[in-house]
Amino acid sequence: MSLKKKSSYPESWYPLCYSKELKKGVPQLIEVFDDKLVLFRNEDGAPTVVSRFCPHMGTDLSKGAVIDGELRCPFHHRTYGKKGECLKVPGLNEDFKGPGLKSYPAVEKFGLIFMYLGQRPLFDFPVFPRVKGEAAFSMALRKNLKTPYSSLLFNGFDTHHLTCIHNREIIAPPIMGSDSPYHLRASFSMKVLVERFYDIAVKFFGVRVVDVVLDCWGGNFLIITNKKTKDNILITSVPRDTQNSTFFLTAVTNKAEGGLLNDLFQRLRLKLTTYLGMAFLKPDEVIVEEMEPDLRSLHPQQDLCVLKFWEFWRSLPKKTL
Numbered sequence: 001m002s003l004k005k006k007s008s009y010p011e012s013w014y015p016l017c018y019s020k021e022l023k024k025g026v027p028q029l030i031e032v033f034d035d036k037l038v039l040f041r042n043e044d045g046a047p048t049v050v051s052r053f054c055p056h057m058g059t060d061l062s063k064g065a066v067i068d069g070e071l072r073c074p075f076h077h078r079t080y081g082k083k084g085e086c087l088k089v090p091g092l093n094e095d096f097k098g099p100g101l102k103s104y105p106a107v108e109k110f111g112l113i114f115m116y117l118g119q120r121p122l123f124d125f126p127v128f129p130r131v132k133g134e135a136a137f138s139m140a141l142r143k144n145l146k147t148p149y150s151s152l153l154f155n156g157f158d159t160h161h162l163t164c165i166h167n168r169e170i171i172a173p174p175i176m177g178s179d180s181p182y183h184l185r186a187s188f189s190m191k192v193l194v195e196r197f198y199d200i201a202v203k204f205f206g207v208r209v210v211d212v213v214l215d216c217w218g219g220n221f222l223i224i225t226n227k228k229t230k231d232n233i234l235i236t237s238v239p240r241d242t243q244n245s246t247f248f249l250t251a252v253t254n255k256a257e258g259g260l261l262n263d264l265f266q267r268l269r270l271k272l273t274t275y276l277g278m279a280f281l282k283p284d285e286v287i288v289e290e291m292e293p294d295l296r297s298l299h300p301q302q303d304l305c306v307l308k309f310w311e312f313w314r315s316l317p318k319k320t321l
């Protein structure tokens, strides 16, 4: 067990890595939530997320092997299954099973592997409210930031900075709402003001005013929808430790109908949206780096969205790993 002090984080679905990074037969060590976890593909090929150390004598299981979907400890070869349960203790005649590993619910979506911080999810993996039927998505882009996790998240609901940093003018006060204790929504319209290269691309598609909906689940799962195009940008993040965070950004929409050409055009559009989304966030990266989040001086109108987000954040149940 790690002796490092661990912070608590909201119970939610967190992205860990790309699907393609988790190879069959190879355990992977991942640094998140001020600690490390082990990932492997179980007998169904699905991801399993478990605690790092073998309960027998504390060996690092990421140095073990995955054989027929079972995680095998490198030391005395105890094996563990898809729920972290101990399956075999070699060398004993009696039917003895040792203690299991701590395991976390995991899913594979949009080319990424997510885990739920908690034993039993308080809410299902979020659905995209404006995607009906099959979804199309582009491969996510990943960014590692030297940023305290909360600074990164508060940024998403800071509508005030859209004018200062992103050259967007908010036309009317945001409308806030919520569908569950784990969800927060903000809807607003913004005007594209200055022609940076990504503004030009946005305007190329005939967009002057963007109607946006932010749907946030668990504090870290942010779906940004353009109401007109129904395109969504998904930004999901995970804390690595108290000072470092990682986020993934991807574009998701309704799968195009009508053949190969439409499909190809949609792929290109989603890829472009993903790159433009990342370019849009570029100025934030420097600002949130090593930021000390302090929300005591917020203005009730100007910072309304952040204030609501803060309330929401405080109300979310928290867990340590």
Ligand code: FES
Pocket: 054, 055, 056, 057, 058, 059, 073, 074, 075, 076, 077, 078
């Ligand atoms: S330390 Fe893992 S089986 Fe002994």
Ligand SMILES: [Fe+2]
Pocket: 155, 161, 165, 166, 281, 284
């Ligand atoms: Fe921003």
